[in-house]
Amino acid sequence: MEVLIYLVPMALLLGLSGLAAFMWSLKNGQYDDVQGAAVRVLSDDDVRT
Amino acid sequence: MAETLDLSIYVKRQDDGTAHLDLAVEGIDCAACIDEIESGLHRLAGVVDARLNYTNHRLAVEWRDGELAPAQVVEELQRLGYRAHPFLARLVEEEEDRRAKWLLRCLAVAGFASMNIMLLAVSVWSGNVTDITPETRDFFHWLAALIALPAVAYAGQPFFRSAMNALRNGRTNMDVPIVIGILLALTVSVVETVNSAEHTYFDSVVMLLFFLLCGRYLDQAMRRKTRAVASNLASFRAEVAHRMEDDGEIVLVPTAALKSGDRVLVRPGERIVADGVVLAGNSEVDESLVTGETAHRAVRAESQVYAGSMNYNGTLTLRITAAGKGTLLDDVERLLENAAAAKSRYVRLADRVAKVYAPVVHTAAAITALTWIATGASIHDALITAIAVLIITCPCALALAVPVVQVVASGSLFRAGVFLNTGDAFERLAKVDTIVFDKTGTLTLPTMSVINAGDLEPDLLEAACRLALSSRHPLASAVARMARDRRPYDDVVEEPGQGVRTVVNGQEMRLGSPVFCGAQGIADITTQTDPVASVIAFCWGGKQAVLLVRQALRPDARLVLQNLREHGFDCRILSGDRPEAVAPIAATLGIAAWRGGCKPADKIEALEALKAEGRKVLMVGDGLNDAPALAAAHVSLSPISAADLTQAHADAVFLGDKLKPVQDTIEIARRAHGLMLQNLGIALVYNLIAVPLAFLGCVTPLVAALAMSGSSTIVTLNALRARGRTPAPSAGPAAQPQPVLAALGA
Numbered sequence: 001m002e003v004l005i006y007l008v009p010m011a012l013l014l015g016l017s018g019l020a021a022f023m024w025s026l027k028n029g030q031y032d033d034v035q036g037a038a039v040r041v042l043s044d045d046d047v048r049t
Numbered sequence: 050m051a052e053t054l055d056l057s058i059y060v061k062r063q064d065d066g067t068a069h070l071d072l073a074v075e076g077i078d079c080a081a082c083i084d085e086i087e088s089g090l091h092r093l094a095g096v097v098d099a100r101l102n103y104t105n106h107r108l109a110v111e112w113r114d115g116e117l118a119p120a121q122v123v124e125e126l127q128r129l130g131y132r133a134h135p136f137l138a139r140l141v142e143e144e145e146d147r148r149a150k151w152l153l154r155c156l157a158v159a160g161f162a163s164m165n166i167m168l169l170a171v172s173v174w175s176g177n178v179t180d181i182t183p184e185t186r187d188f189f190h191w192l193a194a195l196i197a198l199p200a201v202a203y204a205g206q207p208f209f210r211s212a213m214n215a216l217r218n219g220r221t222n223m224d225v226p227i228v229i230g231i232l233l234a235l236t237v238s239v240v241e242t243v244n245s246a247e248h249t250y251f252d253s254v255v256m257l258l259f260f261l262l263c264g265r266y267l268d269q270a271m272r273r274k275t276r277a278v279a280s281n282l283a284s285f286r287a288e289v290a291h292r293m294e295d296d297g298e299i300v301l302v303p304t305a306a307l308k309s310g311d312r313v314l315v316r317p318g319e320r321i322v323a324d325g326v327v328l329a330g331n332s333e334v335d336e337s338l339v340t341g342e343t344a345h346r347a348v349r350a351e352s353q354v355y356a357g358s359m360n361y362n363g364t365l366t367l368r369i370t371a372a373g374k375g376t377l378l379d380d381v382e383r384l385l386e387n388a389a390a391a392k393s394r395y396v397r398l399a400d401r402v403a404k405v406y407a408p409v410v411h412t413a414a415a416i417t418a419l420t421w422i423a424t425g426a427s428i429h430d431a432l433i434t435a436i437a438v439l440i441i442t443c444p445c446a447l448a449l450a451v452p453v454v455q456v457v458a459s460g461s462l463f464r465a466g467v468f469l470n471t472g473d474a475f476e477r478l479a480k481v482d483t484i485v486f487d488k489t490g491t492l493t494l495p496t497m498s499v500i501n502a503g504d505l506e507p508d509l510l511e512a513a514c515r516l517a518l519s520s521r522h523p524l525a526s527a528v529a530r531m532a533r534d535r536r537p538y539d540d541v542v543e544e545p546g547q548g549v550r551t552v553v554n555g556q557e558m559r560l561g562s563p564v565f566c567g568a569q570g571i572a573d574i575t576t577q578t579d580p581v582a583s584v585i586a587f588c589w590g591g592k593q594a595v596l597l598v599r600q601a602l603r604p605d606a607r608l609v610l611q612n613l614r615e616h617g618f619d620c621r622i623l624s625g626d627r628p629e630a631v632a633p634i635a636a637t638l639g640i641a642a643w644r645g646g647c648k649p650a651d652k653i654e655a656l657e658a659l660k661a662e663g664r665k666v667l668m669v670g671d672g673l674n675d676a677p678a679l680a681a682a683h684v685s686l687s688p689i690s691a692a693d694l695t696q697a698h699a700d701a702v703f704l705g706d707k708l709k710p711v712q713d714t715i716e717i718a719r720r721a722h723g724l725m726l727q728n729l730g731i732a733l734v735y736n737l738i739a740v741p742l743a744f745l746g747c748v749t750p751l752v753a754a755l756a757m758s759g760s761s762t763i764v765t766l767n768a769l770r771a772r773g774r775t776p777a778p779s780a781g782p783a784a785q786p787q788p789v790l791a792a793l794g795a
Binding site: 001004005008009010011015016018023026031032033035039040042043049 | 102158164196
């Protein structure tokens with residue numbers, strides 16, 4: 001069962017990176033307009049030149 | 050659009066040479082609006098960025114400073130078919146935003162920690178009954194400690210802070226037993242880990258935090274949503290004023306830009322936007338929004354006028370005075386202070402429970418420890434059992450019992466068009482047995498309407514309404530609102546102080562005072578039916594008609610009051626208007642207990658008298674004169690058309706022209722309060738079962754985890770019943786009442 005010694009911490013690291021990604025997205029304002037994001041995905045000319 | 054609005058006070062200049070303006074936009078109802086608004090604004094020269102937030106209907110526009118006037122943005126939006134109102138984020142709202150984000154971060158950390166610790170804990174539980182080696186178990190316990198300690202230190206902050214605050218003020222709240230439980234459980238788990246014991250409670254602690262944070266975050270999110278809609282509505286109402294510059298030029302500015310000492314021009318039919326003293330001009334003002342009095346007051350130079358009054362006949366020049374200088378306002382302020390101080394003595398249901406709960410639980414834990422020692426157990430075992438009692442009674446379900454119901458019930462209210470200002474209003478609303486209404490603007494609509502339209506010849510009425518479109522007089526605007534054909538007649542001449550006239554099909558048409566129209570005779574007869582109504586006469590050729598204009602009752606007022614009385618509520622009227630004006634309304638609604646001519650102090654006195662009889666009073670009012678009464682009442686409601694100060698002191702604000710939300714609010718609050726009590730009952734039953742088990746030492750971490758998540762789930766599911774049958778959306782946030790919202794820049 002020695003394999004657990006590095007497998008479990010690896011699993012934890014993966015979880016931590018998920019948490020870090022969430023924190024980044026929160027800070028980046030990804031959740032400021034959740035309803036808008038849902039409808040913006042349907043418009044195909046949202047990239048302006 | 051000859052005048053352009055000066056919006057410069059709303060513009061934020063940024064360091065990189067761009068200017069930024071926030072707008073609240075009306076009329077956004079589909080996804081296509083986003084693109085239409087954003088690309089429409091991008092076509093304006095100088096605009097760098099335009100981004101619409103579809104969730105809260107706010108638009109942020111940035112442009113290179115100097116290339117564009119802010120009013121152009123508003124005009125362009127108007128051309129696209131949207132009304133936009135400059136928006137200044139209020140401090141409270143920014144503070145709430147920050148707090149919501151912070152809670153969400155805490156929630157994320159607690160969620161991460163509880164999932165990972167649960168993974169380790171489940172392995173240990175299953176290993177304990179099979180073949181886990183002590184080394185592996187220790188390894189898992191150490192890892193769990195490594196995750197739990199920093200996670201609790203971070204995610205527990207909302208509870209630590211609130212408990213500290215309560216203790217510092219010499220009170221206890223629900224967070225005190227929570228914090229004690231968390232800290233003890235963590236300490237004992239660390240000690241057990243060091244001693245290579247079989248059981249630790251890291252999973253329980255972090256799961257508890259996660260559940261509690263869910264409740265807190267939902268509560269916060271609901272409140273934030275309500276506040277965002279409410280402050281959008283407030284900015285829709287924001288009014289404009291004609292300011293006279295020193296050189297005599299007149300500029301249109303938002304009310305927020307006015308300073309004390311500014312000179313302001315108020316034309317007939319406009320609302321007075323700030324308190325002030327008349328410098329020049331004679332007119333009559335309607336102060337129904339301020340005092341509830343529907344009779345007009347004559348004002349001339351040196352008269353004091355109040356914000357919210359409607360100017361009727363003449364143009365006035367005002368000098369703005371600092372707020373709160375009038376005799377009426379001084380009175381209101383002083384009464385408000387006293388009333389607000391009295392109200393803060395109310396103790397919330399949850400805090401009352403916590404006050405009893407904490408000592409009982411802590412005594413139970415102490416008794417457990419002593420009993421175990423007395424029966425010959427080791428001190429270590431006795432302490433572990435006592436702490437198990439504390440952990441299992443850690444008021445998870447109890448702490449969720451009230452907030453979750455509040456969240457669900459305020460959602461129901463939101464759909465019924467009612468916004469809560471305070472969270473504990475439910476408990477107070479549920480106890481109400483007497484409802485005191487203000488008359489003007491509360492039982493009646495805040496705007497004027499024609500009350501005898503049914504008695505008139507349809508053709509004549511339509512012609513009168515169409516002619517009224519050309520008049521600026523406030524009474525005429527009530528008539529004009531009924532016009533089906535919105536095209537005004539050509540060549541209309543306005544005779545100041547008398548009325549409007551024009552020639553249609555070769556016959557002269559006049560609308561105005563009875564004398565002006567030669568209809569004095571009919572007017573005298575008609576006014577006998579309703580002596581308080583204002584009279585507008587109309588003549589066309591040889592035909593004459595007299596229209597009675599007055600603030601009509603809210604359309605469903607009679608029905609709602611009848612329902613309320615059938616449900617056993619004692620309904621009363623306390624009005625600042627003359628008794629002659631109140632009497633017919635009270636008679637129509639079948640209210641026997643009414644008083645007119647009340648000053649703010651009289652209203653408070655009447656409420657105190659009711660309070661002394663042991664009644665719980667709900668006050669519904671809108672005028673500035675009602676603000677102290679709203680603050681003094683057990684609980685209070687005001688319509689969205691109410692004066693700003695009044696809205697700030699109401700526990701909830703309702704939208705729309707109907708009175709139904711008052712009834713809905715009480716119903717929802719009663720159901721919510723019932724569910725809160727049920728939830729507290731469930732939490733109590735849970736404790737009655739769990740504490741003896743813990744006392745006997747049967748509570749392993751597995752049992753604790755099951756019990757906690759089980760009780761929290763039951764309480765939450767029960768709270769969802771507060772949704773119930775949602776009352777028909779009389780005026781949802783999407784359907785905003787039009788007459789209340791003053792157009793900006795029009």
